[in-house]
Amino acid sequence: MNRHCFDIAKQGYINLSSRSTKSKYDRQTFETRRIISESGLFHPMQAAVSEIIVSQNMSKESIRLLDAGCGEGSHLNSIQTRINQKKRNHSLAVGIDISKEGISLAAAEYSNAMWCVADIANIPFANEQFNFIINILSPANYSEFQRLLTDRGLVIKVVPEQHYLTELRGILYKGTGKQVYSNTPTIRYFNERFNLIAVENVQYQVSLSEHLIAPLLEMTPLSWGASQECKELILQMDLREITMDFKILVGMKQS
Numbered sequence: 575m576n577r578h579c580f581d582i583a584k585q586g587y588i589n590l591s592s593r594s595t596k597s598k599y600d601r602q603t604f605e606t607r608r609i610i611s612e613s614g615l616f617h618p619m620q621a622a623v624s625e626i627i628v629s630q631n632m633s634k635e636s637i638r639l640l641d642a643g644c645g646e647g648s649h650l651n652s653i654q655t656r657i658n659q660k661k662r663n664h665s666l667a668v669g670i671d672i673s674k675e676g677i678s679l680a681a682a683e684y685s686n687a688m689w690c691v692a693d694i695a696n697i698p699f700a701n702e703q704f705n706f707i708i709n710i711l712s713p714a715n716y717s718e719f720q721r722l723l724t725d726r727g728l729v730i731k732v733v734p735e736q737h738y739l740t741e742l743r744g745i746l747y748k749g750t751g752k753q754v755y756s757n758t759p760t761i762r763y764f765n766e767r768f769n770l771i772a773v774e775n776v777q778y779q780v781s782l783s784e785h786l787i788a789p790l791l792e793m794t795p796l797s798w799g800a801s802q803e804c805k806e807l808i809l810q811m812d813l814r815e816i817t818m819d820f821k822i823l824v825g826m827k828q829s
């Protein structure tokens with residue numbers, strides 16, 4: 575890497591970012607996201623992503639997986655654990671995020687991946703290092719993804735669908751015209767940059783214990799900018815179920 579030196583932080587991650595960037599996600603957001611993730615709310619989506627990777631990795635080639643925008647790391651940990659249960663050949667997992675707080679939480683908890691602070695717009699790895707890139711509810715940089723993918727490598731992008739957290743969206747976005755979410759432009763842009771080989775919809779309802787309502791509210795950017803009144807309303811509602819709704823786009827590197 576052009577004679578650059580990078581420190582390994584005592585928490586066990588590498589800071590590969592040349593500039594310090596303040597992410598909108600602070601430690602508390604990541605901690606609440608971790609609580610929600612560990613409660614199992616994302617399990618069916620994580621299982622679907624793992625299945626796609628396992629089923630697309632027909633050859634003996636080892637899996638080299640990058641999670642771009644991994645946050646506090648629980649998706650990558652879960653996906654990598656599921657892959658290792660199904661595959662015997664060695665696999666490598668790397669999680670990158672611009673947020674030091676997210677990466678430091680990931681490294682403190684999960685030892686089955688390499689964790690790096692890095693910007694997706696300038697990923698400090700050599701060309702063609704990964705045969706799978708996952709990009710879950712995070713921004714993307716498709717030029718960088720193309721560069722990093724091996725020949726016929728895949729990007730698996732997870733985007734929220736129309737009914738994702740619809741019970742919260744209805745209240746937090748009331749009167750803003752944003753209650754209904756459209757990901758049509760995201761999908762169109764993805765299709766322009768990759769050869770779309772599969773699209774999967776994953777929708778399910780999860781029953782919600784009372785103690786998860788506050789972290790659920792805090793973990794999502796949906797609540798950023800929401801009035802205290804709206805948040806109180808949600809906390810006082812007897813919310814017993816929440817809708818999870820995702821679209822998984824699978825695209826192959828364009829040659």
Ligand SMILES: C[S@@+](CC[C@H](N)C(=O)[O-])C[C@H]1O[C@@H](n2cnc3c(N)ncnc32)[C@H](O)[C@@H]1O
Nearest residue numbers: 597643644645671672673692693694710711712
């Ligand atoms: C909604 S969070 C999703 C995190 C994780 N994938 C999840 O679903 O829990 C979006 C993530 O993208 C990261 N992010 C935003 N801009 C980034 C960039 N330029 N490079 C790397 N990560 C970035 C944020 O720090 C945040 O962790």
